[in-house]
Amino acid sequence: MELFIRETLEKVNDTSTVRSIKPVSGGDINQSFYVETDHRPYFIKINEKVAGHFFQAEAEGLRLIKETGAIRVPEVFHYDCPVGAEKAALVMEWIEKGSPNVSPSLGKSLAHMHQHTSEKYGYGKPTFVGELNQQNEWCPTWTEYYRRYRLGGQLETGVAKGTISGRREERLNRLMDLVGAIIPEKPKASLLHGDLWGGNWMTSRKGDPVLIDPSTLYGDHAFELAFTELFGGFPSNFLDQYNAYFELPDDYQDTKPIYQLFYLLAHLNIFGEMYGSQVDRILKAYVG
Structure with missing residues (x-):
C-alpha cells in the first residue's frame, strides 16, 4: 500500500x-x-x-x-x-477537525448552497449512494425523477437482492403511483449534497462547516433536509437556522416521510432487514 x-x-x-x-x-x-x-x-x-x-x-x-x-x-x-x-x-x-457536531453556520451555509439551482431535476450521470449505483437522468419534473430514479431505482435493486418482495413490493408500487399527489411537481431545483447524514459533514478547526462525500443532484431542498432528521448528528438549532435563510415548505412534515423512505430503502438494500420495519411503517402510513 x-x-x-x-x-x-x-x-x-x-x-x-x-x-x-x-x-x-x-x-x-x-x-x-x-x-x-x-x-x-x-x-x-x-x-x-x-x-x-x-x-x-x-x-x-x-x-x-x-x-x-x-x-x-x-x-x-x-x-x-x-x-x-x-x-x-x-x-x-486534509482538513483538521474542530469540535464535533458544533457549527454556528451550518444551517445558513447549506441554505445558501441550496439556492444554487438548475432548470431540470436529477443529475444527468450516475452517482452512488453508499456502495449502490444511483442512475440519474435529467427530468422536466421532480415527481418524474423521484418516482423513476429514486424510489424506482431502489425497488429494482431490492427485488434483485430479495429485500423487497410480497406486500412490501406491492405497497411500494402503489406509493410510486401516488407520488405526484404527495410531493411537489416543480419545486426549486436546488443543488443537493444528496447523502447528508451526520457523518458527511464536519467542523474545521476554525469552526467552519465542511461537507464531504457528496452524491450530488438537483431537486427539492426538503429531500435533503428530511435525511438530516432521519439519523440525527446535526446541531439542535440547525433547521431553525436554515429556515431563516431558505424557508421550508408548508407541507414539509407531510413530505418528510416519503423523502426519508428513499434513504431507508437504500439502507435496507445495503444492510438488510434491520431497516425493514421502518420502511414498512412509512409504506403503510401512505397506502395502508
Missing part, C-alpha cells in the same frame, strides 16, 4: 519525502489514510473494487459544491478512473 500511495503522490507532482502514513477510520467502503509529506498533508481514499466513475462522481460533486462559494469542501488534487479490479485513489486536502 505504501508503494501505491507514493506512486499516487507522484500524480499530483509531490515527490517530496513521505513523513507519515496513518490509517483513518470511519469509512465502510474505502481504505482511508492521512498522509503527510514535506510538502503538505493529504487525505487519500483507496479502493480496488469500485466502478470506474466512483471517485470521479465524488470529485465532481465536491467541485460543484465548491463553486457555489456557500460552504467549504476539501480540495481535490487527483482521482483515478479504474478499469476492472485496478486499485484507485482519490487525493484530497
Whole structure:
C-alpha cells in the first residue's frame, strides 16, 4: 500500500519525502489514510473494487459544491478512473477537525448552497449512494425523477437482492403511483449534497462547516433536509437556522416521510432487514 500511495503522490507532482502514513477510520467502503509529506498533508481514499466513475462522481460533486462559494469542501488534487479490479485513489486536502457536531453556520451555509439551482431535476450521470449505483437522468419534473430514479431505482435493486418482495413490493408500487399527489411537481431545483447524514459533514478547526462525500443532484431542498432528521448528528438549532435563510415548505412534515423512505430503502438494500420495519411503517402510513 505504501508503494501505491507514493506512486499516487507522484500524480499530483509531490515527490517530496513521505513523513507519515496513518490509517483513518470511519469509512465502510474505502481504505482511508492521512498522509503527510514535506510538502503538505493529504487525505487519500483507496479502493480496488469500485466502478470506474466512483471517485470521479465524488470529485465532481465536491467541485460543484465548491463553486457555489456557500460552504467549504476539501480540495481535490487527483482521482483515478479504474478499469476492472485496478486499485484507485482519490487525493484530497486534509482538513483538521474542530469540535464535533458544533457549527454556528451550518444551517445558513447549506441554505445558501441550496439556492444554487438548475432548470431540470436529477443529475444527468450516475452517482452512488453508499456502495449502490444511483442512475440519474435529467427530468422536466421532480415527481418524474423521484418516482423513476429514486424510489424506482431502489425497488429494482431490492427485488434483485430479495429485500423487497410480497406486500412490501406491492405497497411500494402503489406509493410510486401516488407520488405526484404527495410531493411537489416543480419545486426549486436546488443543488443537493444528496447523502447528508451526520457523518458527511464536519467542523474545521476554525469552526467552519465542511461537507464531504457528496452524491450530488438537483431537486427539492426538503429531500435533503428530511435525511438530516432521519439519523440525527446535526446541531439542535440547525433547521431553525436554515429556515431563516431558505424557508421550508408548508407541507414539509407531510413530505418528510416519503423523502426519508428513499434513504431507508437504500439502507435496507445495503444492510438488510434491520431497516425493514421502518420502511414498512412509512409504506403503510401512505397506502395502508
